[in-house]
Amino acid sequence: MDRREFVRLCAGTAVAAACWRGAPAFAEAAADFAPARLVKADGTPLQAAEVGTAEAMVFAYPYRGIPCFLVNLGKRMARPVALTSPDDGDYTSPPGVGPHANLVAFVAICTHQLSYPKPADSMIRYAAAGSPTAGAPGRIVCCTHGSVFDPAAGGVRISGPAPNPLLPVRLAHDAATNGLTATGSVGDQFFERFFRTYKPDLIDRFGPGGYRQPVGDTTPAVPLGEYSALVPAC
Amino acid sequence: MTDQVNRRRFLKLSGTVLAAGPVVLAAGPAALAAGAQPSGNATKAAPFVSTHRTLGLPKPKGPRLVIIGGGTSGLTIAKYAKKEYPQFDVVLVEKRCMYSSCFASNLWYPGIIDLEFLADHSFLDAAHNGGYIHVNATCIGLDRASRTVATNEGDIKYDFLVVAPGISYDYDKIGVHDVGEQIALHQAYPAGFKYPTEHVTIHRKVREFEGGVFIQTVPSGNYRCLPAPYERACLIASVIKHNKLKGKVVILDANPEITIKAPGFHAAFDELYKGILEWHPTSAVTGVDVANRTVKTEFDNYKFDDAAIYPNIRAATLIEELGLMAPPTKSNQKEADIDIRFYNLVGDERVYVSGDSRPMPYSKSGNTSNSEGHYVAKVLAARAQDKDITWTSPQTLCYSMVDAFPKQAIWVDTYYGYDAAKDAITGFKDTKVDNTRSEANGTAYLEWARGLYRDMFKA
Numbered sequence: 001m002d003r004r005e006f007v008r009l010c011a012g013t014a015v016a017a018a019c020w021r022g023a024p025a026f027a028e029a030a031a032d033f034a035p036a037r038l039v040k041a042d043g044t045p046l047q048a049a050e051v052g053t054a055e056a057m058v059f060a061y062p063y064r065g066i067p068c069f070l071v072n073l074g075k076r077m078a079r080p081v082a083l084t085s086p087d088d089g090d091y092t093s094p095p096g097v098g099p100h101a102n103l104v105a106f107v108a109i110c111t112h113q114l115s116y117p118k119p120a121d122s123m124i125r126y127a128a129a130g131s132p133t134a135g136a137p138g139r140i141v142c143c144t145h146g147s148v149f150d151p152a153a154g155g156v157r158i159s160g161p162a163p164n165p166l167l168p169v170r171l172a173h174d175a176a177t178n179g180l181t182a183t184g185s186v187g188d189q190f191f192e193r194f195f196r197t198y199k200p201d202l203i204d205r206f207g208p209g210g211y212r213q214p215v216g217d218t219t220p221a222v223p224l225g226e227y228s229a230l231v232p233a234c
Numbered sequence: 235m236t237d238q239v240n241r242r243r244f245l246k247l248s249g250t251v252l253a254a255g256p257v258v259l260a261a262g263p264a265a266l267a268a269g270a271q272p273s274g275n276a277t278k279a280a281p282f283v284s285t286h287r288t289l290g291l292p293k294p295k296g297p298r299l300v301i302i303g304g305g306t307s308g309l310t311i312a313k314y315a316k317k318e319y320p321q322f323d324v325v326l327v328e329k330r331c332m333y334s335s336c337f338a339s340n341l342w343y344p345g346i347i348d349l350e351f352l353a354d355h356s357f358l359d360a361a362h363n364g365g366y367i368h369v370n371a372t373c374i375g376l377d378r379a380s381r382t383v384a385t386n387e388g389d390i391k392y393d394f395l396v397v398a399p400g401i402s403y404d405y406d407k408i409g410v411h412d413v414g415e416q417i418a419l420h421q422a423y424p425a426g427f428k429y430p431t432e433h434v435t436i437h438r439k440v441r442e443f444e445g446g447v448f449i450q451t452v453p454s455g456n457y458r459c460l461p462a463p464y465e466r467a468c469l470i471a472s473v474i475k476h477n478k479l480k481g482k483v484v485i486l487d488a489n490p491e492i493t494i495k496a497p498g499f500h501a502a503f504d505e506l507y508k509g510i511l512e513w514h515p516t517s518a519v520t521g522v523d524v525a526n527r528t529v530k531t532e533f534d535n536y537k538f539d540d541a542a543i544y545p546n547i548r549a550a551t552l553i554e555e556l557g558l559m560a561p562p563t564k565s566n567q568k569e570a571d572i573d574i575r576f577y578n579l580v581g582d583e584r585v586y587v588s589g590d591s592r593p594m595p596y597s598k599s600g601n602t603s604n605s606e607g608h609y610v611a612k613v614l615a616a617r618a619q620d621k622d623i624t625w626t627s628p629q630t631l632c633y634s635m636v637d638a639f640p641k642q643a644i645w646v647d648t649y650y651g652y653d654a655a656k657d658a659i660t661g662f663k664d665t666k667v668d669n670t671r672s673e674a675n676g677t678a679y680l681e682w683a684r685g686l687y688r689d690m691f692k693a
Contacts, residue, residue, distance in 0.1 A: 113685030123681045132666050133647070143678045144685045145601070145631050146647045146666070159664075161605055161629050196363075197692040232674035234645075 031088075031188045033062035035172070036219040038070065038180040046221055047178045048098040056126035056140075058108060058117050058228075059221035061169060061182040065202050065211025066107060066191055067117050068169050068182070069140065070221055071126050071151045073102040076138060081154035083165050085111075087189035093154025093165075097173040103180065105169035106155045107187050110142040112162035114197055122228035126151065133234040135159065140166060143234035182219065280555055282384070283375035289388030291367065296321030297618050300383055300390050302373045302552070303398035304328025304357055306337065306600045307589030309690040310607025311396055311614070313364035318615035324366035326357075327385055331370055333357055334430035337600030338683040340462060342433065343440040344469045344476075344638035347680070353430070355691045363693040373399070376556040378582055394614055397558060397570070398589035399550035401428060401458050401598070404567075407546035408453065409521035409530070418524045425544040426466075427458045439540050440470055445481040446539030448474075449529055451519050453546040454488040455567060458590055458598040463544055464492055464499045465634040471507040472638040483511045484536060486529060488518035494597070495634055498644035498669030502636035519543070547598075549591035558585070560593055569593035574659055575625040575652065577610050583617060586610065594659045596650060597630040604686050605629040625652055627663065633679035641676035644669050 038046040038059055051057060056069040078096035085091065096102045108124055109116040115123040123144040130137040133146050139158060140149040147160030155166030167187040171180055195202060195211060202211040224231060299315055299322045301308045312326040334353035341347045361368035375384035376397075382389050403425060405416040424432035439448075448470055452463040464485065471483045492499050492513075503511050514531075521530040522543055529536045529543070548568040553559050558579055560571035570587035571580050574594050579585040588610045590598040596606070606628035616623035627649040635643045646667040651660035668675060 113689045115681055115685060121677050121681070123678055132668065143674075144681045145629070161608075161631075163608075193693050197688055230674055230677055232672075232678045234668065234675075234678065 031062075031186065032184045033182075034214055034217075035181045035183045036061055036215045037217060038182065038221045039218045041220050041222050041226075043218070043220070045177065045179045048103060048173055048180055049178060051098075051103060051180075052223070054128050056108070056224050057221040058224050059105075059182070059219045060215050061105075061219055062185055062214060063191065063211060064213050064215055065195065065198075065206055066187075067109065068105050068185075069108040069126060069151075069224075070103065070105045070171075070180070071140075073104060073138065073152050074128075075102070076152045077101045078104045078152050078154070081156060083154050083156065085164060085167060085186060085190060087193060088167070088186050091168070091186045093168045094170045097171045097180070099173075099175075099178075103171060103173070104151050105171050105182065106140070106149075106151060107167040107169060107185065107190070109167075109190075109194055110144065110147055110162060111157075111164040111166060111190075112142065112145055112147045112160070114194055115142055115144040116194075117224060117228050119228060121230040121232075122224060123232060125224055125231050127233075131233055133160075141234060143232040146234070280375075280557070282377040282382075284377075284382070284384040284389055285374075285386065287388045289369065289371070289385065289390050291325065291369075291390065294323035296323050297393035298323045298325065298391065299394045299396070299614060299618075300392040301326045301396040301398065302383065303396075303400060303589065304330065304333065304360075304368070305398060305400050305589060306335070306603040306686065306690065307398040307607050307610075308396065309360055310604050311398070311588060311611050312366050313360065313690065314608050314611035315614050316365050318611050319618055320365075322615070322618065324364075325369060325390060326361065326366055327369045327371050327373060327383075327390070328357060329370070329372040330429070332430075334433065335600070335683070335687070336427060336430075336433075337459070337686065338679075339426065339430075339433045340466045340469055341635055341641075341679075343437055343466065344473045346469075346635065346638055346641050346676075349434075349437075351680075351683070352433070355687050360691040363691065373397075373552060373556075376558075376585075378585060381584060392584070394584055394586070394618065396586045396588055396610070396614070397553065397556065397591065398587070398603075399552040399591055401547045401549065401590045402551045403428065404546040404548045407455075408451075408519040408543070410545070415522075415524065419522050419543060422524055423522075423541045423543045426542055427462070427544065427547070436466075436542055439542070440473060443470070443473070443479070443481065443540060445474075445479045447537065448481065448483045449536060449538040449541040449543070450483060450485050451529065451542070451544050452485060452487040452489060452493070453544050454518060455546050456595060456598060457544065457547045459632075460494040460597055460599075461499070461632060461634040463487075463542075464495075465636065466542065467511060467513075468499070468502050468507065468634075468636040469638050471511040474510050475507065476639045481539075482509070483507075484538070485511070485513045486517040486519060486531060486536065487513060487515050490516045494632070495644050495646050495667065495669060498634070498636065498667075498671060501669065502671060506637055519545075547590075553587065553591045558587055565593040567593075574657070576613050576623070578613075578617075586614065594650075595661075596628055596659070597632065597648075599630055599632050600686055601631045601682075602628045604689060627651070631682065633675065633682055635676060635679060636671050637676075640673050641679075642671040642673055643675035643679045644671050645675055645678070
């Protein structure tokens with residue numbers, strides 16, 4: 001989507017204001033994707049107040065094959081951080097949104113060796129209460145090789161072998177409805193690498209090309225514990 | 235933990251090597267025959283062996299980096315050296331015509347994975363995705379003076395060379411000295427830690443086991459994959475238990491204690507395999523009678539119905555043949571004589587040795603070689619650009635499956651320290667461990683291996 005089309009879409013939605021109120025640096029670096037309203041499994045809009053602090057919720061964005069985490073940081077607030085992706089260049093992570101500015105979202109693909117949540121299992125999770133590998137509460141942990149990220153600081157790597165931060169997803173919060181909308185993301189080149197890496201698996205799950213399709217106007221968000229049958233607690 | 239390379243020392247060494255090249259070339263073959271090589275303490279190489287033809291390769295567009303060995307170390311370095319410094323013209327030489335990983339191979343024996351899991355990874359795809367050249371050939375010689383590495387398919391000139399040939403077995407250290415006996419033992423009861431066809435043999439053994447005694451030996455020294463013999467013993471015991479066979483696994487361990495993750499293995503031995511698995515510590519093998527299926531230790535003889543005899547290991551014989559071996563005072567496993575932080579051969583900053591031929595006391599595991607490979611790629615990129623590089627530790631994240639029905643694993647995750655005063659690698663650092671077996675860990679183990687494959691073979 002080009003910028004003019006993005007402007008058009010923003011103008012036509014309730015989140016128009018949010019489109020332009022985000023951190024400017026992020027707005028410049030983020031790829032602008034069609035907004036997608038976060039909904040519950042039954043299709044009704046997800047309210048900011050319904051995002052729990054115990055675990056992340058998983059939603060697909062901007063493509064059907066790209067899983068993302070929605071995290072409620074609780075009493076912490078997310079601060080914007082200037083970061084770099086070797087695939088997608090420099091960007092500034094967006095601040096938290098919602099009534100308490102504590103809701104953030106990330107592409108739920110470990111930037112080390114690309115582990116991601118699947119229906120069978122997820123090696124990567126938001127460890128709200130901490131864990132041996134996390135070292136402290138409130139971090140995103142990948143059990144595959146022990147990488148740890150801080151969702152309150154743009155997904156920056158804290159420990160383990162991952163060389164780069166998790167990639168952010170931009171959210172907008174509509175104060176009138178208390179709803180949440182995903183409006184953009186950093187990671188277009190990274191997504192291509194992910195698709196190339198997992199092509200046979202993604203074809204099996206989404207059909208040929210299905211993983212590349214935009215999610216559409218809405219995208220369901222479900223708790224990780226429901227999304228994945230097995231989630232290790234490393 | 236970190237330390238800067240001494241820049242002056244680096245420049246001095248580079249200068250020596252750069253100056254040496256043209257002089258030797260001018261002197262011609264006579265100088266080569268006389269063994270003229272850049273200085274260093276490594277043992278002298280055998281005379282340079284070559285096919286006397288040049289391997290057909292495109293003209294390099296940048297410094298040529300040749301990597302000998304397409305295992306975990308070589309594959310990782312090939313991909314990431316190109317990423318770190320795209321000007322590199324990378325050539326990966328591997329003698330196997332098909333890849334199959336040593337890491338995770340124990341999981342095949344009880345059927346947790348199939349052979350595709352280990353082997354459905356193409357050298358061609360890795361080279362295509364990584365932007366380098368794969369050559370299916372065997373390294374046969376090295377002339378460091380002219381920076382030429384010889385293969386059975388022809389010679390290759392290099393600007394930088396990485397030799398990552400892995401390990402060889404050292405049957406002498408378990409009292410099997412006769413070469414005929416060594417061959418018979420390896421063919422009948424392979425260790426399963428060197429190359430894939432051994433895995434096929436052990437897989438057959440486990441599938442065909444109908445009862446009796448299966449012996450798994452554990453050598454002394456820094457052998458490849460410390461937990462693997464204990465893991466394999468657990469998995470064979472789990473097959474015996476699952477199939478309700480009248481049989482047991484006997485572990486003859488040269489070491490006084492389980493070498494890693496001891497609490498997790500002891501728990502599995504005691505809680506899952508009582509009467510099915512016997513562990514005998516301080517029971518170094520002193521000989522094997524292949525015909526009579528008997529393992530000898532200092533105090534006892536053990537009869538077996540089938541076995542996997544893991545002898546001591548050493549660096550691949552190629553390290554010795556190419557004259558890269560450290561003196562016995564520096565390595566008792568015939569490993570390479572390299573700088574322990576920057577991997578270059580002592581006295582030659584054009585030649586590097588990585589992976590399990592290294593002399594450092596790192597656990598010789600897939601994760602170590604992979605994480606080390608990321609760092610060695612940075613070293614090579616820095617050296618090619620005459621930049622400094624900060625040492626970083628490899629990571630040893632190591633899962634062990636202690637049960638197959640259902641699959642349950644334990645793990646340890648550790649790094650290493652560097653003591654600048656002693657110029658030595660110190661022991662484990664920042665170690666995390668989970669000795670409580672679980673199915674979640676078992677699932678993570680498979681994803682761990684898939685991650686390594688992705689890292690080496692995908693874009």
